[in-house]
Amino acid sequence: MGGPSSTTLLHALGRSGSRSVIDAFCARGGQALRELLAALLDPPPRLEGADPVNGRAVYEEEEECLSRLAVAHPAVFVEVVQEQPGLLDLFAVLSAAGRVPGAETTEWLLRNLRHRRGTHRWLALSALLERNERRVAPKLRALLKDRDGRVAFKAIEGLCRWGSPDDVPALLEP
Template sequence: MPEPSLSTLLAALGGLDAASTIAAYCARGPAGVREFLAALLSENRLATARGPSRRAIENDAYACLMQLAERYPQTFLGEVREQSATLDRADVVSALASVPGADAVAILLAALGHRKGTIRWHALYALLSRGQVEVAPRLAKLLLDRDGAVRETAVEGLRRWGTADDLPALVAYTARVATHDRNAPLDAIETICVRAGRPLPAAHPGARLEVVAVRGQVTIEVPRSALVSAGDPLGTVDGTPLLAPCDGVFIAVDRDSEHTRVTLRRLVP
């Protein structure tokens, strides 16, 4: 198909031809990054008087944004730096997760101080999804964030990277949240204590986690928070079934250069 103009692209969003039009538009070259970001900053450019729903249009706009960021990462980064208003958009912050390098990390770290909770959450989620351990020293403070999603994501970050110094903040956080929200911070506390060789604090109900460490190509086939019984398949290791060691809840899978660690929370201590 001929190279589409921005107007052609915007008119296609939310329609049946959106995917092919987006692909053709993104193939035009890096100049499309500036042009499309400018359209995003003018919200009315995305709306049409035709049939597509607003959500369908926005979903396609995000798909275009991701393609541009992945295809032209340095151009995308430069435009975001130059047009600071782009960082008021959650979709732009989310797209930064696909841009490699320290400069993208620096922008995401700075976005943790944004006035909007949704922006702070997208930045934090992007940093965790990239495995950017640089955020670890900020996580305990984020347990005090006004936004609940930020707090919950900070708990997950602490489970992955927290140290003994973070335990007081986690214990205090656990005491503040409702009973049904305490499992995640209690899991984080136990994981840190095991990692640091520390005893569990008095407020903790006792060891509940079962960790299976394996080597090889691991594929997990159950969703997080899935309820499993002992012997249920969790996935495979080099094609061999990986079975649940106990009745429990699937908590997480963590990978490093040597092992994959699969964590379950036992239903019975």
């Protein structure tokens, strides 16, 4: 196998020295991606008494590692997520999907515009705008009324890019 396991990786995230563990894990390739996605569905228990954990760093490093692997091995990423669609409920997985080009990932992002969590809707819309995905344009007016202000703000950005004079009244509504 060679290199750290997904359990070792997940225990290292947010701690000092995590960078070398992430690099070694990512060097394992597509199998590491499969293992990490499986571990995210059933994470190991957190270690008690180890180095202090920076909670935000845990999420950022998890997202970075997963995105690196997904971009390097897009076919593996798409295959595993298609087998386990519940993975898209995880922010790091949706973030990685936003970085992987392709029709499948674009469809996932479009579906996540209706996700129950505002952070997922915002991330999906941000990725679609970054991709210049014009299929989102007809949904932008409705997204102006999203209960999450970040989503509404991104919708304004999209309307500035692709909107028409017909969209002005929607922009002026309170």
